[in-house]
Amino acid sequence: MYRTCMPVLVTGSSGNVGRWVGEELHAAGADVRCAVRPPSSGQLPEGTVGFDFTDERTWAAAFAGVRALFLVRPPAIGNVRRDLLPAVAAAREAGVEHVVFLSIQGADRLRVVPHATVERWLQGSGLGWTFVRPSFFTQNLSTTHAPDIRDRDEVVVPAGRGRTAFVDTRDVAAVAAAALLDPAAHRDQAWTPTGPEALTYTEVADVLTDVLGRPITYRDPGLPGWFRHARTVLGMPVGMAVVTAAIYTTARLGLAAGLTDHVEQVTGRPPASVRTTAVREQAAWRRTPENPRGGQS
Known part of the structure; x- marks a missing residue:
């Protein structure tokens, strides 16, 4: 109301x-x-x-x-x-x-x-x-990380093997x-709204592989490597790169896997899964005629 x-x-x-x-x-x-x-x-x-x-x-x-x-x-x-x-x-x-x-x-x-x-x-x-x-x-994959996925067939984040409750x-x-x-x-x-499942980034890459019909892999560059990648490849401002590094550290430490029912509790509807969102957002990772194989770096 x-x-x-x-x-x-x-x-x-x-x-x-x-x-x-x-x-x-x-x-x-x-x-x-x-x-x-x-x-x-x-x-x-x-x-x-x-x-x-x-x-x-x-x-x-x-x-x-x-x-x-x-x-x-x-x-x-x-x-x-x-x-x-x-x-x-x-x-x-x-x-x-x-x-x-x-x-x-x-x-x-x-x-x-x-x-x-x-x-x-x-x-x-x-x-x-x-x-x-x-x-x-989940949409960070189709915005911030879209160039890595679209052009290099990689999900590049320093999250280790930690699970994340994507939303x-x-x-x-x-x-x-x-x-x-x-x-x-x-x-x-x-x-604390979360999705219905906590996935590793390897599992996220598997979902994207299935949705896009081409192999997508997960690469963990470590925190120093992430900072360089964020600044030089993704063009992030320094402050944003630092904040995202802190966020990925929570996943790396196993602190981002907690699931809640807050979405359904507040809205009355179940939250979307990573696969559901990936299907809807897949245009962000599709290659263009000008770049059919994806870029290299």
């Missing part, structure tokens, strides 16, 4: 999760305001508002009348105390009452990741909060949207 009568602001609205949060809210009849980076020229699309965590000039219009906020930390922001939390404090002063924060699995244990800093700040902020701590997004971003979005639609029912709760 839609219980939030004022606009809901969705940050990260073009991202893996935010885009689906917006769709879930629209489908429920919510008044959705999607935050996007202010364009250098031209008009904003209908239903959007220009917003930049690091540009105070964009905050007032974005937060006006908003009571619930979906908060996504941009990957490029590593120093959240300086570059993200001042905007959230301004949202509180503008009248925002509840924040649904897209965190990561284990943020309560991984004190070094920026998500943990945001969580601690929210807990002491006086705002209502809900933490959505998903396990590793579809649409399921994560459904959990977040439920908290935004009925903040009182989810106040001061932390949800």
